[in-house]
Amino acid sequence: MAELNALLLGLELCLKLGFNWVWIEVDSLFLVQTIRDGFTGSAQNFYIIRKIKNLLNLMNFDISHIFREGNICADWLVNKGSFLVGYEELDILNLDRSFKGMLLLDKAYMPHIRYG
Structure with a gap:
């Protein structure tokens, strides 16, 4: 669900x-x-x-x-969302530094690098 x-x-x-x-x-x-x-x-x-x-x-x-481990951006968002009380849209100009790095790696097709 x-x-x-x-x-x-x-x-x-x-x-x-x-x-x-x-x-x-x-x-x-x-x-x-x-x-x-x-x-x-x-x-x-x-x-x-x-x-x-x-x-x-x-x-x-x-x-x-895609396996959860293969998409670090989605995994990060799921973890963040699990602590939210309501709906929140992320502003591209004010992203968390670690998430911004993950997005750049994803954009460069480097999914094998895992944060953790």
């Missing part, structure tokens, strides 16, 4: 910011199969999956599975 809600919020943010071409990397094989194969999941997840698919119909996307 957490992955579904995170994807929904991320897609809403992408559309809000005008990003119509997105590459979605998730550490949930269930989520990849749900999007690729049209699986609707349980009754509990049906409506959120329908919202996600409606948003995806508005954009060009690719979705792939």
Whole structure:
């Protein structure tokens, strides 16, 4: 359920910011199969999956599975989010130094370097 809600919020943010071409990397094989194969999941997840698919119909996307260890940026964000009380958008101008470094490594395709 957490992955579904995170994807929904991320897609809403992408559309809000005008990003119509997105590459979605998730550490949930269930989520990849749900999007690729049209699986609707349980009754509990049906409506959120329908919202996600409606948003995806508005954009060009690719979705792939990545192990949590392979995406240090997502791992850092998950850890930060676990301590938040409410919703928070990060400002690109005021990012944490360690996170900014991780983003630069990710951009340079150096996922094998792990912080910790």
